[in-house]
Amino acid sequence: MTVCATEPATDQHDDWSRPAGCVITVDGSYAARLARSGDSWFPERWTLDGPEPYAVPLPGNQPEESGTEVQPMGDGRVLIRRLTDGRHTFSLLYPTGPGTGELPLGAVECPDDGTRLRLLPPAPGGDRAYALAVGRRSSAVWLVAGGAFGPEHLAEIPGRCSGGVWLDRTGRMLALDREAGGRTKAVVVDLGRDGEVSPLLQIAADSDDRLLLADPDSGLLLIRSDAPCPGDGDRLGWGVLGSTLPVRFPECLRVAADCAVTPFAIEPGQVLTPESCGVGLRIDGPAGSWVGVWRPADRHVRHLAAPEGWLAGAGLWTRDGVLRLPYATETVPCGVAAWAMPREAPASAETGDTSPGDPVPDGAARAFAEPSEPDPPEPVASRPVPLQEAPLAGRMASR
Secondary structure (H helix, E strand, O other): OEOOOOOOOOOOOOOOOOOOOOEEOOOOOEEEEEEEEOOEEEEEEEEOOOOOOEEEEOOOOOOEOOOOEEEEOOOOOEEEEEEEOOEEEEEEEEEEOOEEEEEEEEEEEOOOOOOEEEEOOOOOOOOOEEEEEEOOOEEEEEEEEOOOOOOEEEEEEEOEEEEEEEOOOOOOEEEEEEEEOOEEEEEEEEHHHOOEEEEOOOOOOOOOEEEEEEOOOOOEEEEEEOOOOOOOOOEEEEEEOOOOOOOEOOHHHOOOOOOEEEEEEEOOOOOOOHHHOOEEEEEEEOOEEEEEEEOOOOOOOEEEOOOOOEOOOOOEEOOOOEEEEEEOOOOOOOEEEEEEOOOOOOOOOOOOOOOOOOOOOOOOOOOOOOOEEOOOOOOOOOEOOOHHHOOOOOOOOEO
């Protein structure tokens, strides 16, 4: 599971005008980025699933603007979003011998000057891509690649949304951080039910609760919230989808007052042991950026020097427990550094709670609840709801 960004992933730090770094498909086969040649930008695709990684430049007829976005698709093509005269145009790029082929997909118009549109993180499967348009009072989810007739409007969500995390491996359940009524809470958008919106995080009534990462295999969620210390900034915490345990905010994730810690990758495949999942952390401080590695069963963070030229915030875990970090230098224009996480038995396999001293907000509701199922014959999909609305343990809610 990967999230690739250039800044800490909160709506307060979103920069909609700079290149979005290196973006990697969910299965880790391809990556894409805007590369620089002098003062010009051009798309570049990386192939990561072969014996050695290699890059293919995909320049167009003219240099790209710095606000252009690219995203790799599962078949090796690269989706590109350009802003032209108030219209967001989408195309698929692919190599054609010495040149670049381009398949136009259509455009999304945002008549309101206050509306911002960006691509959402790569969806599972790699055959579809989505975008989020944030207006003054509502946000819209668009299918921009993989549809039958060009960009398709899928959902309209009251409030201003940010973030974007996939909760399942079918590309149906999308979590967004919604600002409404002066508070930000993570919600779930069910794309299989015409964009139906349900609450996801409710740590405290007056807290801002954002979802940063999720692993569909184990249910491990990484969140950021100000619930533990109201008025004293946000804390990084973890919980498990479907668990009745509260969110934990480990002290070890508070690296230093002048450092920002942002999770960017979760180790997949740990179905029954979310506390054993490795988590890759980007740590930004006065001296630069480096890599942290942590898992909920641990009470410490391993600090690693980032490879030279690391495309900061980009990386993925393999199912073999290897953290792979893409980097680019003058001598190695396309490289991947690998680090294997040592296997250690969790201190408490029953609950995953190895830090009894970690703060839990007073009076806070449990943040995650039992998933429910849609009525047949629709495909089965986990449907998170707040604990205070959840059924008794062992039962499933039905609609």
